[in-house]
Amino acid sequence: MLPVLNANRTPTDAHLTLCLTHDCNLRCTYCYGGRKQARAMSAEVARLAIERCLARVSQRMHLVFFGGEPLLRWQDLVAFTDLARQRAAETAVEVRPTVTTNGTLLDDERVAWLAAERFLVAVSCDGVRAAHDRNRKDATGGSTYEAATAAIRRCLAAGLRLRVVMVLDPSNVELLPESVAALVGMGARELVVNVNWAADWSPESVRAQCQAAYGRVADLYLEAYRQRQPFWVSLLDGKIASHIKGGYLPGDRCDLGQRNLVVAASGRLYPCDRLVGEDRDDTLAIGDVWTGPNEERIRRLVSQVTSPVECGECALASRCRNRCACANLAMTGTIDVPSERLCFHEQLAIRAADRVAQCLFSERNPLFLAQHYYASPC
Amino acid sequence: MKLRPVRDYPEQGYPRASDRWVKSLFLAATMTATTLGGCAPLGDYSKLDTADDVHDLNGTVDTPVADAPAPDKNEAKPLDSDQGEAAGPKTDGK
Numbered sequence: 213m214l215p216v217l218n219a220n221r222t223p224t225d226a227h228l229t230l231c232l233t234h235d236c237n238l239r240c241t242y243c244y245g246g247r248k249q250a251r252a253m254s255a256e257v258a259r260l261a262i263e264r265c266l267a268r269v270s271q272r273m274h275l276v277f278f279g280g281e282p283l284l285r286w287q288d289l290v291a292f293t294d295l296a297r298q299r300a301a302e303t304a305v306e307v308r309p310t311v312t313t314n315g316t317l318l319d320d321e322r323v324a325w326l327a328a329e330r331f332l333v334a335v336s337c338d339g340v341r342a343a344h345d346r347n348r349k350d351a352t353g354g355s356t357y358e359a360a361t362a363a364i365r366r367c368l369a370a371g372l373r374l375r376v377v378m379v380l381d382p383s384n385v386e387l388l389p390e391s392v393a394a395l396v397g398m399g400a401r402e403l404v405v406n407v408n409w410a411a412d413w414s415p416e417s418v419r420a421q422c423q424a425a426y427g428r429v430a431d432l433y434l435e436a437y438r439q440r441q442p443f444w445v446s447l448l449d450g451k452i453a454s455h456i457k458g459g460y461l462p463g464d465r466c467d468l469g470q471r472n473l474v475v476a477a478s479g480r481l482y483p484c485d486r487l488v489g490e491d492r493d494d495t496l497a498i499g500d501v502w503t504g505p506n507e508e509r510i511r512r513l514v515s516q517v518t519s520p521v522e523c524g525e526c527a528l529a530s531r532c533r534n535r536c537a538c539a540n541l542a543m544t545g546t547i548d549v550p551s552e553r554l555c556f557h558e559q560l561a562i563r564a565a566d567r568v569a570q571c572l573f574s575e576r577n578p579l580f581l582a583q584h585y586y587a588s589p590c
Numbered sequence: 591m592k593l594r595p596v597r598d599y600p601e602q603g604y605p606r607a608s609d610r611w612v613k614s615l616f617l618a619a620t621m622t623a624t625t626l627g628g629c630a631p632l633g634d635y636s637k638l639d640t641a642d643d644v645h646d647l648n649g650t651v652d653t654p655v656a657d658a659p660a661p662d663k664n665e666a667k668p669l670d671s672d673q674g675e676a677a678g679p680k681t682d683g684k
């Protein structure tokens with residue numbers, strides 16, 4: 213059972229995600245956002261969401277701008293950031309802002325503002341041109357590779373903290389290693405690899421490509437540490453961490469809205485951005501900004517997410533994302549039933565991560581030890 | 591296709607953490623933060639920053655963890671032990 217917020221304690225941190233719009237200037241094939249439409253968040257919804265979040269946090273509010281494409285609502289993003297800082301200052305809460313963007317609308321002026329405001333910028337880019345352009349096209353079907361990579365370079369040049377978000381799809385999996393190498397070559401050091409769970413990963417040829425790709429990414433990771441140019445990649449680092457701490461703890465997994473509140477443009481609340489979609493399915497919403505999150509609804513959702521019997525027999529269950537409601541929903545249509553394709557990816561990732569971690573540990577690689585073992589208290 | 595549980599998996603040649611504080615640090619390091627880049631066990635550095643600030647990472651406790659002090663660096667000896675100290679990914683130097 214996942215922990216439920218203790219009403220007697222105020223969390224130190226909370227994530228508030230504002231989906232500024234359902235509109236987007238791209239038409240990525242694997243987008244889970246549904247039909248693009250010009251429905252934008254009002255100032256009232258944003259204000260109420262911010263106030264609700266601040267009322268339940270004591271130290272830090274991680275304010276995340278999401279979409280659609282949030283930069284289509286640039287003026288709102290600026291205004292809501294200012295508003296959040298003002299309101300947070302009244303309660304001595306720190307605001308740590310993030311924007312997740314396709315990067316195509318980032319120019320020097322905007323990058324400078326984001327840098328001044330100390331944003332973490334997550335730019336979606338699938339790597340090399342061939343990988344990126346297979347799925348991340350603009351509204352006319354044109355390439356967005358140049359714009360996305362220009363955004364990455366701009367952010368790096370401005371000293372912004374940058375995270376690159378890659379989507380792994382059967383159509384680009386064979387290009388994953390060179391994509392990782394290309395992004396690292398550009399200077400990116402934080403890479404998030406998200407599997408497109410809705411895709412068909414069953415063909416043996418795709419599985420073979422996937423297996424080879426994970427292995428080659430692991431080799432790159434290993435080599436990067438040996439060359440003293442390490443990078444962080446979710447695919448491996450998350451699994452290494454899951455071993456070192458003895459498996460995911462309850463709080464590692466999706467908490468279905470208890471600490472991460474996602475606000476649709478309409479003001480409806482969701483536990484995860486992936487569940488917003490077109491914001492038309494009430495069964496996944498957990499309240500709205502006017503009445504607040506429905507704690508009973510959250511408890512019911514949490515209680516739904518249990519592990520199947522088969523997972524109880526698996527030696528890797530404690531390191532697996534089998535309880536990710538959104539991934540399960542994408543794969544099987546229900547939030548509590550994982551799919552075999554999850555087994556496939558998770559087992560590949562764990563085996564690849566363990567291989568490199570054992571290697572680097574046995575070599576006593578100082579950067580690996582510093583990254584994964586030595587504590588760095590403030 | 592059916593789920594494919596792994597029945598046997600070899601013990602890994604890199605140590606686990608045993609310290610509670612260290613474990614809590616990893617909690618943050620792998621915490622799911624979907625809107626920061628998708629549903630994945632990713633390094634949520636904003637949470638990790640919190641760890642550096644207050645040594646308190648589960649996001650539900652509002653005071654520094656008095657009974658789980660930060661380990662002394664001099665005591666962190668993972669190289670000779672299966673019970674090595676550990677910490678999450680650092681943001682510096684990347």
